[in-house]
Amino acid sequence: MYTEESAPRTLAEKVWNDHVVVRGENGEPDLIYIDLHLLHEVTSPQAFDGLRAAGRGLRRLDQTIATEDHNTPTLDIDRPIADPTSRTQIQALRTNAAEFGVRLHSLGDAEQGIVHVVGPQLGLTMPGITVVCGDSHTSTHGAFGAIGLGIGTSEVEHVMATQTLPLKPFKTMAINVDGILRPGVTAKDIILAVIAKIGTGGGQGYILEYRGSAIRALSMEGRMTICNMSIEAGARAGMVAPDETTFAYVKDKPHAPRGADWDEAVAYWRTLPTDDGARFDREITINADELEPFVTWGTNPGQGIALSENVPDPDDFADENDRAAARRALEYMDLTPGTPMKDIPVDAVFMGSCTNSRIEDLRAFASIIKGKTKAESVRVMVVPGSAKVRLQAEAEGIDKIVEDFGAEWRFAGCSMCLGMNPDQLAPGERCASTSNRNFEGRQGKGGRTHLVSPLVAAATAIRGRLSSLSDVAEEVMA
């Protein structure tokens, strides 16, 4: 990533180079400046404790913001949190934020929510910045043309104390997605297809840049869905070059630049997209015209196929490791090779997580379920990404649509994405989930997760088995 300024450069290289405080020599890491640091209750307590033990302060309170999300309950939010570990973590964040002077949005506050929903909605996430958080899905912020990195607790402490991180340069990979998506196919399907193509380790060591006409045509929220799951391909970050869609989204957000600052910012942001002729270390192409709604059948996000296909046969995998992994996954998921994916009944539908819990996701989900009733056997939970999204949805009547459908309308948080709060699957339960990880036990011990888009989640909630929009439409017509 040391391309000279005069030579054609990629988006990632430009943002990186503009944040080098000290260039590392002889293979040493670069010291990179961090514009924005997001905190939540799970990965911050030890970092605060480390600062305290060393007698250090937090260098840039004005570039730091905290919210409560992983442990927060999504029901009865005015009552004390029952689980002692969850309660302790949240209490620790409150005490630490008060002691160090960190801006915190607590449960019940209108700005509280999943950290990756809160940053963009406040206009703090903007093009060309570096943003870090002690959470792997910080890659979400790359949708703005920022470098968003998930970091560990020691690095959280490092950023608190120095507002920098020593980082080794990454390689760059272009993911070209050209064409026009068919109706019912969404950003989520693009990223599930990308991960199925390159594998969960395919992005290791890379910053991915999503390019091409299908990406340009996406809304900011769709781009966030894609960048969010870059981490599931093993990548360190994912990015989309900023354009008019980006600027329109950021403009007039509470912390967005205003007046002359806005003009200056936009002028700079326009210089960021990858130059013609810039070289990527690797390039991948996906044809958007051919994409179908996607779903995972296994226990990692790379184990996905088109929803119209059948559960794969492990023996069909060329690689011995893939065969073994598929066998294990099918056993855990209790699936038989050859079964049509659409014949698989589910017990639960989870509509939420930092992948798909923004207002557009809720609108998409609501537009399908409107006026219908959920399948009787299915439990459906709708969890907005932030309190603000919840308020917005309620102003649009989405809460009513959800409740009339027979689904649960919850308060904001990570919820069943990882089940740190009481929102969990029971052992053996099967869930269609709009989240990002289908690991064993992720949504509750013994729970089985199929990753899907909000549209597939809605269709599945109506029919009680994995379904696409076209299945619902056909039923209506019949």
Add this chain to the structure above:
Amino acid sequence: MEKFTTVTGVGVPLKRSNVDTDQIIPAVYLKRITKTGFDDALFAAWRKDPDFVLNDPLYKSGTILVAGPDFGTGSSREHAVWALRDYGFKVVISPRFADIFAGNSGKQGLVAAKVPEPNVERLWELMDASPGLELTVSLEDCTIVAGGETFAFDIDEYTRWRLREGLDDISLTLRNEDAITQFEARRAGWLPKTLPIASTVAE
């Protein structure tokens, strides 16, 4: 982080190989929210056994752990180093360390000293001959002195320098304090600022 030059203290023989981080600190202790105060968690499962070496009053105040090969394998939890440090250990001696453990040690001021297996066995013999024997570990010349005998140990040069200078990651970065301050002075005024607070909700 304190500068490390020479430490003299009671050597604790831990005659086991493959002491993984789950043994050093069991997973249940990872729920804690502090980075300090893990002394009670160190070898928690083994300490329930009255015959475990740290339950012997002679070794209770030990600061130098002498263990078998492949120390610190398994999960990458930094807590393993915190627990050893909080208990009071300044040095761990072993014929081989897991890479991540050795890396984490250097960052927390714990010396992971590599000594060939026959010499570790000789150290055990010396410690058995006079239980509670004090060892002296010097980073100046990378030696261990025990019962009049001297043993060399290995540690990578960079880690040795950090330990002698007492530099944790943050202090290392803060050597560039001026560069950071200059960088901040050059930054555009419109970049994100979380303070003062602007609300979305009042709009």
